[in-house]
Amino acid sequence: xxxxxxLGNPGTEYEKTRHNAGFLLIDRFCDKxxxxxxxxxxxxxxxxxxxKGEKIIIAKPQxxxxxxxxxxxxLMHFYDIPVEDLIVCHxxxxxxxxxxxxxxxxxxxxxxxxxxxxxxLGTSRIDRIRIGISKDKNIETKxxxxxxxxxxxxxxxxxxxxxxxxxxxxxxxxDFDLVMTKFN
Numbered sequence: 001x002x003x004x005x006x007l008g009n010p011g012t013e014y015e016k017t018r019h020n021a022g023f024l025l026i027d028r029f030c031d032k033x034x035x036x037x038x039x040x041x042x043x044x045x046x047x048x049x050x051x052k053g054e055k056i057i058i059a060k061p062q063x064x065x066x067x068x069x070x071x072x073x074x075l076m077h078f079y080d081i082p083v084e085d086l087i088v089c090h091x092x093x094x095x096x097x098x099x100x101x102x103x104x105x106x107x108x109x110x111x112x113x114x115x116x117x118x119x120x121l122g123t124s125r126i127d128r129i130r131i132g133i134s135k136d137k138n139i140e141t142k143x144x145x146x147x148x149x150x151x152x153x154x155x156x157x158x159x160x161x162x163x164x165x166x167x168x169x170x171x172x173x174x175d176f177d178l179v180m181t182k183f184n
Contacts, residue, residue: 001055002107004168005072006027007113008089009146010045010062019145021091021131021157022113023060027170028161030058042074043144054080057081061113068113069120076121083121088128089164090114095132098156100164102180103128106154127176129164131157 006026014020026137028046034056037047041172046059055131057079061071076086090111095101105125136144137164149157167183 001057001079001081002085002172003057003072003075003079004058005044005059005061005068005089006073006088007065007068007088007111008060009064011059014146014150017146019065019091021133022089024157025089025129025131025161025164025168026058026060026104028148028165031167032169033058043071043079044075046075046114054172056172063098065113065116067116069116069118072117073120077177080169083123083125083126087168088114088125088126090128090130091133093133093135094142095134095136096128097149097153098160099132099169100160100183101132102128102167102176102184103130104180110179114181127171129167131146133163167171 004023008020008023035047035049035061037045039046042073043063044059046057049056049058057075059075061068063071090113104127104129107124108118167179171179
């Protein structure tokens with residue numbers, strides 16, 4: 001069984017903000033699999049898919065970004081999922097819009113949702129897909145990440161979300177090292 005999590009903030013006011021890039025990727029992945037996130041438990045909205053006989057939990061924490069670890073650790077405990085079967089998708093200010101970066105482990109890199117997950121799980125060895133949102137030095141970080149994508153960036157983001165959804169699908173059949181080689 002695998003757990004695939006996208007990070008973001010719940011609520012319509014955050015729907016298409018830069019900080020919700022992880023949620024946007026989960027939506028695109030669900031579209032590919034034909035899955036609906038129709039369950040609420042463990043402080044998360046989630047759905048269950050079957051892929052080649054394997055159960056896949058696809059989730060969006062509903063705790064707000066900075067507390068994402070609560071939902072992720074609760075889901076992992078409830079479904080008895082080891083950290084090796086977790087993939088987290090989140091935004092990254094240090095990557096330009098249009099860039100996807102897959103990593104096997106590492107620090108949170110300033111991403112507070114990832115920091116919360118690392119803290120709750122007690123390890124930084126977590127497979128992740130980082131989605132570039134760039135940064136604007138003229139706008140305070142909080143305001144920037146909670147802002148919406150420009151029309152130009154949204155077009156670029158659509159391509160990245162397709163590529164990210166393909167990477168997640170590929171990860172269901174392949175070791176994450178192979179996924180990184182193919183999609184980085």
